Every structure is written in C-alpha cells, then in structure tokens.
Amino acid sequence: MRLVTSNKFPDTYNPLIQQLAQLCCVLFFLLFMGKGAFAASRPDLMVRLASETDAAYLGEGIYEGTASVQSRSQPAYPGLAAQFRVQVKNAGDQPDRFLLTGPGSGAAVTVGYLDAGGVDRTADLSGGGYLSASLALGESLSLLVRVSPVSFTPGASHRVAVTAVSIGDPLAVDQVKTETVACVETAAVIVSAPPDGTGSPGTVVNYPYTVTNVGNGDNAFSLSVTMGSGWRGELFADDGAGGGIAGDGVRQAGEINGSAGTGSLAPGASYRFFLAVTVPETGSDGARGESTVAASGTGASGTDQVNTTLLSAVxxxxxxxxxxxxxxxxxxxxxxxxxxxxxxxxxxxxxxxxxxxxxxxxxxxxxxxxxxxxxxxxxxxxxxxxxxxxxxxxxxxxxxxxxxxxxxxxxxxxxxxxxxxxxxxxxxxxxxxxx
Structure with a gap:
C-alpha cells in the first residue's frame, strides 16, 4: 500500500508572507486592546480655584497639549492675588515621574508656585522644570499657583499655563490654564444676623454679632446701635476678658469692654462683638424692642435689625x-x-x-x-x-x-x-x- 498526500500550496517558503501575518496579528491585538494599550505613561492635569474643594477640579480624564477646556478664571485686586490649585495625577498603568513647567513673573504679572508643603517651587517651574517624585498608579500631587497683576488695568487678562510631561514617555503631555482678570479695589462688608430673642423684665439679652470685611482691601468699621424708646442697648467686645474664650459668641461675665469699632480688618477678616439689650423693668407681656446695629467703613456699610420681646407672667x-x-x-x-x-x-x-x-x-x-x-x-x-x-x-x-x-x-x-x-x-x- 502507498500513502499519497496532496498539498494545494507550493512547497516554497516565503518569509515575507509570514512577517506580514505576524504584523497583522499585532495590529489586531492593539486595536482590540483600544487606548489602554498605549497608556503606559499618562499625566492627568486638573485645575480649580484655591478657595474650592477638590470636587471642583476641572480636567480629569481630559488630555490637552494646549489647554482649551481645562481653564479656570478668577479676578485679582490690589493686594489680593488670584489663587489656583493645580493637580497632576498618574493616569498611566505604571509608576511615573512628571516634569512640571510654567511661566515666571514678568513686567505685567507676578507668578508664584508653592507645593503642598508650602515650599516655593517658582524658580524650578519657570526654569528647567519641577520634577515630581515617583507617583504610583492613581497617585497625585498639587501646586498652589498665585497670580498677581503688577498694574491694575480693569479688565486686563493674564493667562498662565502649566504643562506636565511624562518622564517615561516625553510624548505624553497634558496642560491646564489659569486666567486672572485685573479688577479695581472694591469695599464691602457683611453684618451677621442673629435670631430674635426674648427676655423677662429687667434682664439682659445678649446677641453675638460678626462683622466681616468682604472687600478686597483693608478697611476699618465703626459700630453703633439704635434702640427703640424705653429700651437700652450696648456693644461689648467678644474678647474673652475675665477668663472667657475670645470670639466664641458666648458672653462671659468678664466681657465688659465696650466696642465702638472693629479696627483695621484685612480682606476676609472678621470682628466679633455682642449687642446687650436690657429689657425694661416695666412693660406689658409681648412688648417688643427693635435694635439696629450698624457697621460703617470707607466705601462700605451694613446694618442688621434684631427684635427683643418682653415676656412676663400675667x-x-x-x-x-x-x-x-x-x-x-x-x-x-x-x-x-x-x-x-x-x-x-x-x-x-x-x-x-x-x-x-x-x-x-x-x-x-x-x-x-x-x-x-x-x-x-x-x-x-x-x-x-x-x-x-x-x-x-x-x-x-x-x-x-x-x-x-x-x-x-x-x-x-x-x-x-x-x-x-x-x-x-x-x-x-x-x-x-x-x-
């Protein structure tokens, strides 16, 4: 018996055909894996205002070589810089380091960069770049970006872009941008509004007040109170005198220093004091005394009205x-x-x-x-x-x-x-x- 075989293909071996087949397999594998196959190195830059929480970060999962979507804006005032928080996260699939760069100060604007520990990294970023420590997968670090216009031309805009480059892959780049708008100085004040109170004849009802400078420059506010007929009101500092705790909003027996003004308050700073209302010795049950507290400073003033009701037995x-x-x-x-x-x-x-x-x-x-x-x-x-x-x-x-x-x-x-x-x-x- 003789075994006979048959082959439709030629006996000759073609290495070029085999290489093409292997290449097709590789391309199919990469296509099947999708973007993840190319994500060995991936910096992910995000930006928010410094006053916001981490939930406000913009740009997670967005990768822009030139920031357009990843951009936040904030006004700046004389003595009050715009502040942003920039975060870089390792979005790749292996530990990596990132080189962060950004512009330095110039004739029109002063720019500063601080790391999470408060160390000034301005010279690094505006020079050869600030090289991060090795970040594990999903790990991140943040920088505070502080921008202050040198001259305050209302409406002038100053852009500061921060770029992150992967050390593992120099082609993996992401960028965020901050925009600072110069504004003129604005004066504003907020006077808190405690709830109305009650008191028996001859008693003293204390109302804790807070005056906050919400303008963008230092300001000092004078304090006053206007009372209804037959009622007496006085202002006392919440200074913790006599063993109390300053600024706790609870008047202690030793807090008897009168308060006629806040002194100079920086932007965002507050001053706490008490309005002490003495209920008349004589008066009908349900009688009400109106008190108006006023705070007046340069270019800004605020008031609050609180009502005290006389409670007596009948x-x-x-x-x-x-x-x-x-x-x-x-x-x-x-x-x-x-x-x-x-x-x-x-x-x-x-x-x-x-x-x-x-x-x-x-x-x-x-x-x-x-x-x-x-x-x-x-x-x-x-x-x-x-x-x-x-x-x-x-x-x-x-x-x-x-x-x-x-x-x-x-x-x-x-x-x-x-x-x-x-x-x-x-x-x-x-x-x-x-x-």
Missing amino acids: VLLSEGVRNLTRGGIFAASADAVPGDLLQYRMAVTNGGSAPATSVSIDSPIPPGLVVAPDSLLLSLAPTGEGAPCAAAQCGQARIGEGGVIAQLGEGATSAAGGILAPGRTIYLYFKAQVQ
Whole structure:
C-alpha cells in the first residue's frame, strides 16, 4: 500500500508572507486592546480655584497639549492675588515621574508656585522644570499657583499655563490654564444676623454679632446701635476678658469692654462683638424692642435689625359659686337661703408668656357662711369634682382667720408660693353653708 498526500500550496517558503501575518496579528491585538494599550505613561492635569474643594477640579480624564477646556478664571485686586490649585495625577498603568513647567513673573504679572508643603517651587517651574517624585498608579500631587497683576488695568487678562510631561514617555503631555482678570479695589462688608430673642423684665439679652470685611482691601468699621424708646442697648467686645474664650459668641461675665469699632480688618477678616439689650423693668407681656446695629467703613456699610420681646407672667383670678342644695352651675353669684350648701371656686391662671413665681391666695370668706370641714380641694379640673391635685404639682391650701390661704404652683411650700407655667390654671374649691 502507498500513502499519497496532496498539498494545494507550493512547497516554497516565503518569509515575507509570514512577517506580514505576524504584523497583522499585532495590529489586531492593539486595536482590540483600544487606548489602554498605549497608556503606559499618562499625566492627568486638573485645575480649580484655591478657595474650592477638590470636587471642583476641572480636567480629569481630559488630555490637552494646549489647554482649551481645562481653564479656570478668577479676578485679582490690589493686594489680593488670584489663587489656583493645580493637580497632576498618574493616569498611566505604571509608576511615573512628571516634569512640571510654567511661566515666571514678568513686567505685567507676578507668578508664584508653592507645593503642598508650602515650599516655593517658582524658580524650578519657570526654569528647567519641577520634577515630581515617583507617583504610583492613581497617585497625585498639587501646586498652589498665585497670580498677581503688577498694574491694575480693569479688565486686563493674564493667562498662565502649566504643562506636565511624562518622564517615561516625553510624548505624553497634558496642560491646564489659569486666567486672572485685573479688577479695581472694591469695599464691602457683611453684618451677621442673629435670631430674635426674648427676655423677662429687667434682664439682659445678649446677641453675638460678626462683622466681616468682604472687600478686597483693608478697611476699618465703626459700630453703633439704635434702640427703640424705653429700651437700652450696648456693644461689648467678644474678647474673652475675665477668663472667657475670645470670639466664641458666648458672653462671659468678664466681657465688659465696650466696642465702638472693629479696627483695621484685612480682606476676609472678621470682628466679633455682642449687642446687650436690657429689657425694661416695666412693660406689658409681648412688648417688643427693635435694635439696629450698624457697621460703617470707607466705601462700605451694613446694618442688621434684631427684635427683643418682653415676656412676663400675667396672673389672673376668677371666682364662681354654685348652690349644691338646689343644683346649678358655677356663676358669678348664686341664690341661696339659710341652710343651703354652696361651693366656691377660685381659678388662678397664668395668662402671660413667662412662668409666674411665688403664686399665693389670701381671700376672706364671705360673711354669713360656715366653711365645711375638709372641703378644701386643689384641682386641675374646672368641675369641682374628682381627685385632688398632688401638692408637689399644685401646692397646698388651708382655712385661716376668716379666710382661705393658699400657696400655689409647682414647688410651693407652706410659707411660699411656687411656679405657675404659662397657660396653666389651678382651681381651689371649698364648701360653705349659709347661716
């Protein structure tokens, strides 16, 4: 038997065809892998304003050799530079170092670069470049870019571009740009607005205030307060005198130094003080005093109005009587003949907005009546029936020399009245027979 083979292709070997096939396989593999196959080195520059959080960074995942999208703007004022934060992140797939470059100062603008530790890197960036430490995958570092126009021509724009180049691959480049617009000096101030308060007659209500210079230049502000008729207001420094903590917004006993002004405040700086309002000794419950606090400086002023409400107790006494023998309801008076049994009711109510203290009753018994023994009753119910109120809650009562004596309210004793909360009513009952 003879084995016969057949081959359609020629027996000759062509190395060029094999190389082309291998090249096609490589190209197919790179195409299949996509951009990741070329991302061995990749700097990712981002930019935000220095006053913003990291969440505001612009440019993550965007790679521009000449920044157009990755650009942020901020105004600058005399004495107040524009400040930006630039971050470079290793977006490649292996550890890498990056060379950061940027323009230096010139005739029109002063530019400075500080690293995260506060070290001045200006000479490096504007010279041969600032070389970062080796950054692991996803690791980043940041620089503070400070730009201040030398001459302030309103509207003049100054652009500063920062570029990052991969040491692993010099063709891997990214760039961000900052734009600083020169503006003239602006004066502005903010006066805080504490909530309205309340106080009892003769008490002092303290309001913590903060004055903030939100202009772009130093400024000093005078302070004043205008009060409504019959009310008194004074300004005191929140200086921590007498063992307190300065600027904590809580007035201590030793903080008694008057405050007429803030002194010079740099842009963004604040001054804290108190408005102390003395509530009038006499006044009706619910009376209101208006206080206007003003801060006035060069080219800027601000005000705030706060209202203080007087809270006082208003104790009301109402009396009623009913004829138990004949039946009837409590009224201002009741028809009766000798032998009838009457029940008297005294209602003591705090109709004010503040707790009433030392509440007591000393009321004579009408002539011609004999009080029934053990008929005294303190209650929270208006019906004259039911269980008595506990002494700790309502107080205590007794029959004295020709009258009813009661010490009412929470915490009352046999010698002194207690506290009656706003809106609370205590009823005192006793029975008497007509002679």
